[in-house]
Amino acid sequence: xxxxxxxxMTSALALGAMQLFPGISKAQAKRIxxxxxxxxxxxxxxxxxxxxxxxxxxxxxxxxDPMLSVDQIAKVTAARANPPIDVxxxxxxxxxxxxxxxxxxxxxxxxxxxxxxxxxxxxxxAGPAIxxxxxxxxxxxxxxxxxxxxxEDLWKPEFKGKVGITNLNSTLGTGFLVEIARMHGGSEANxxxxxxxxxxxxxxxxxxxxxxxxxxxxFQQGQIDISPGNFNAIQIMKARGVAVEFVAPKEKAxxxxxxxxxxxxxxxxxxxxxxxxxxxxxxxxxKLMESPYLIVPTNTKVKMGGExxxxxxxxxxxxxxxxxxxxxxxxxxxRSAWIERFNREIKV
Amino acid sequence: MSGIGIPRRGAxxxxxGEGHYRRPGSQRVPLTLFPLCGKREFTAPLGxxxxxxxxxxPVATVTAYELKxxxxxxxxxxxFFLAPLLLLLFISFYADTAMTHFGLTQYxxxxxxxxxxxxxxxxxxxxxxxxxxCLLLGFPLAYIYCRVSGWAQGVLILIVLLPLLTSVVVRTxxxxxxxxxxxxxxxxxxxxxxxxxxxRLLYTEGGMVVALAQVQMPLMVLPLITALTRxxxxxxxxxxxxxxxxxxxxxxVTLPLTLPGIIAGCLxxxxxxxxxxxxxxxxxxxxxxxxxxxxxxxxxxxxxxPFAAAISFIFLIAVLAVITIFNMLGKISQGYAxx
Numbered sequence: 001x002x003x004x005x006x007x008x009m010t011s012a013l014a015l016g017a018m019q020l021f022p023g024i025s026k027a028q029a030k031r032i033x034x035x036x037x038x039x040x041x042x043x044x045x046x047x048x049x050x051x052x053x054x055x056x057x058x059x060x061x062x063x064x065d066p067m068l069s070v071d072q073i074a075k076v077t078a079a080r081a082n083p084p085i086d087v088x089x090x091x092x093x094x095x096x097x098x099x100x101x102x103x104x105x106x107x108x109x110x111x112x113x114x115x116x117x118x119x120x121x122x123x124x125x126a127g128p129a130i131x132x133x134x135x136x137x138x139x140x141x142x143x144x145x146x147x148x149x150x151x152e153d154l155w156k157p158e159f160k161g162k163v164g165i166t167n168l169n170s171t172l173g174t175g176f177l178v179e180i181a182r183m184h185g186g187s188e189a190n191x192x193x194x195x196x197x198x199x200x201x202x203x204x205x206x207x208x209x210x211x212x213x214x215x216x217x218x219f220q221q222g223q224i225d226i227s228p229g230n231f232n233a234i235q236i237m238k239a240r241g242v243a244v245e246f247v248a249p250k251e252k253a254x255x256x257x258x259x260x261x262x263x264x265x266x267x268x269x270x271x272x273x274x275x276x277x278x279x280x281x282x283x284x285x286x287k288l289m290e291s292p293y294l295i296v297p298t299n300t301k302v303k304m305g306g307e308x309x310x311x312x313x314x315x316x317x318x319x320x321x322x323x324x325x326x327x328x329x330x331x332x333x334x335r336s337a338w339i340e341r342f343n344r345e346i347k348v
Numbered sequence: 349m350s351g352i353g354i355p356r357r358g359a360x361x362x363x364x365g366e367g368h369y370r371r372p373g374s375q376r377v378p379l380t381l382f383p384l385c386g387k388r389e390f391t392a393p394l395g396x397x398x399x400x401x402x403x404x405x406p407v408a409t410v411t412a413y414e415l416k417x418x419x420x421x422x423x424x425x426x427x428f429f430l431a432p433l434l435l436l437l438f439i440s441f442y443a444d445t446a447m448t449h450f451g452l453t454q455y456x457x458x459x460x461x462x463x464x465x466x467x468x469x470x471x472x473x474x475x476x477x478x479x480x481x482c483l484l485l486g487f488p489l490a491y492i493y494c495r496v497s498g499w500a501q502g503v504l505i506l507i508v509l510l511p512l513l514t515s516v517v518v519r520t521x522x523x524x525x526x527x528x529x530x531x532x533x534x535x536x537x538x539x540x541x542x543x544x545x546x547x548r549l550l551y552t553e554g555g556m557v558v559a560l561a562q563v564q565m566p567l568m569v570l571p572l573i574t575a576l577t578r579x580x581x582x583x584x585x586x587x588x589x590x591x592x593x594x595x596x597x598x599x600x601v602t603l604p605l606t607l608p609g610i611i612a613g614c615l616x617x618x619x620x621x622x623x624x625x626x627x628x629x630x631x632x633x634x635x636x637x638x639x640x641x642x643x644x645x646x647x648x649x650x651x652x653x654p655f656a657a658a659i660s661f662i663f664l665i666a667v668l669a670v671i672t673i674f675n676m677l678g679k680i681s682q683g684y685a686x687x
Binding site for chain 2: 068070073097161166167168169206207208209210211214217221222223335336339340343344346347
């Protein structure tokens with residue numbers, strides 16, 4: 001075969017195109033794309049959920065495409081008729097946006113084997129919750145010998161200059177604001193008392209992180225010693241040797257449901273359903289509850305154990321006493337106004 | 349950096365028999381290395397090239413061929429830069445978040461809100477601070493570079509380039525380690541007994557300006573070095589032989605001749621500092637709001653795309669305005685330098 005410059009060029013371009021658009025080269029087998037969250041969530045889903053799904057569907061193809069909720073919404077919105085994602089995963093705020101913008105398909109509840117076993121808070125025909133994320137107090141046990149017990153402890157004078165919070169861009173920051181508002185007589189509809197409380201916290205605040213992930217760095221660098229924090233994020237930090245501990249405050253830990261949704265107009269509704277069924281099953285949720293994943297289950301058939309039983313709740317009945325679920329429908333109504341207000345008022 | 353290629357081509361064409369346009373002596377090539385400053389230089393010959401294509405066909409084919417070479421990049425920009433930009437402009441004219449009807453609401457919302465204008469002002473000012481610091485620290489460095497021996501130059505250029513070889517995230521995290529409450533600076537000051545309790549350095553504007561200046565330093569130093577090395581050392585000797593002191597020589601000879609480099613460096617640093625989202629958020633924290641974060645907040649957290657698009661357009665225009673003013677100052681001073 002003669003190698004001309006032209007033929008070399010053609011092959012090079014073809015190779016490049018295959019790299020850029022992998023869809024060209026792959027056979028058009030039926031497969032689904034699951035947009036999970038990045039980091040430890042992806043790891044957990046790849047290790048536990050995907051094998052369970054493949055077993056249930058006799059090795060159907062699945063692609064994990066980890067991305068933020070907002071990116072999922074953006075991608076599906078951009079191609080509604082032929083969405084690049086088949087199953088979405090959302091925190092409560094973005095979930096309502098996705099449902100509101102008509103991007104999701106209602107979950108076929110009647111066909112589901114596990115839906116009825118979910119605790120009431122996790123049941124939602126627009127998309128059931130496959131796990132809870134919980135927010136409580138995190139602190140550095142090397143610096144703070146007596147574990148904090150209440151959100152109120154953040155205002156203690158001995159923590160002056162050592163408190164970290166996040167701004168309202170995150171679910172965590174927003175949930176925290178609502179919770180301290182509630183402590184001071186407010187609610188999801190009225191966070192005025194919460195803003196006043198943060199105002200009073202200002203002298204203690206050492207850092208306002210722009211995202212929850214940054215709190216980890218700040219703990220590690222000794223910039224902060226106490227802050228509101230996500231249970232799962234803390235476990236990752238602990239595993240990496242950072243001196244942090246998590247406690248659920250006596251006012252109850254804040255719980256967010258993370259919901260899973262079939263994307264409207266997906267070409268593989270049955271496979272999407274199979275994936276969600278696997279995610280709801282007690283087998284998968286039970287395995288994900290164990291170390292190192294420590295993901296809080298929503299299926300009542302899962303017996304709580306390990307670190308979760310110790311720190312968060314003994315069983316699903318206990319969850320109701322230990323967790324507070326916030327009304328994100330109400331929160332979403334005013335969230336942009338709060339973010340604006342936070343921008344304006346909270347300058348440390 | 350297409351500006352580098354075009355004027356040279358113009359210059360070589362002069363040699364290829366079209367010398368009657370410009371006397372050979374008029375080829376002021378040095379300044380054209382800086383695309384923005386050299387605009388006047390390359391538009392003129394290009395215009396002549398266009399005019400001459402009809403008159404002399406053989407030359408025209410050569411020119412056409414050369415222009416064709418710019419097509420891949422041109423098409424790339426058209427597709428991946430201009431088209432999204434127009435889309436962004438289009439989105440910014442939606443009056444509501446759900447994007448159903450058009451209006452100028454988003455622009456009014458931003459421009460009539462003192463808070464938003466303050467954020468814009470603070471961002472533009474941040475760029476000025478960082479640029480000034482970069483210039484203040486970068487100029488001596490570039491100056492020394494031009495006056496040391498070969499191996500020392502190698503070491504210096506390595507120091508200047510090293511930050512470019514690491515990711516901006518890594519550089520920024522290094523600053524968190526340096527500025528933190530248990531960071532290098534605080535530990536040192538505590539150990540020396542100069543302070544009793546750690547200073548708050550991280551998440552302050554001062555800390556952020558310093559971090560940004562370090563991160564963007566190569567963008568300032570490299571053009572300065574280029575400008576400084578091109579100055580004929582005999583000029584300084586001549587100046588001192590004629591009785592000027594060090595400072596007088598510096599202000600009357602070196603500085604004016606370096607101006608193009610200073611302008612190029614300042615423009616690059618300014619633009620980079622304004623849009624340095626990573627460093628701004630990681631070292632500045634969540635309580636200081638600048639335009640990139642404001643934009644991100646609106647687009648990402650609130651899904652308010654029309655407002656985010658309007659913010660980015662206003663930001664773009666504001667930055668372009670600052671750069672234009674700067675460029676005009678540059679042109680005025682260039683005249684001064686050539687005088």
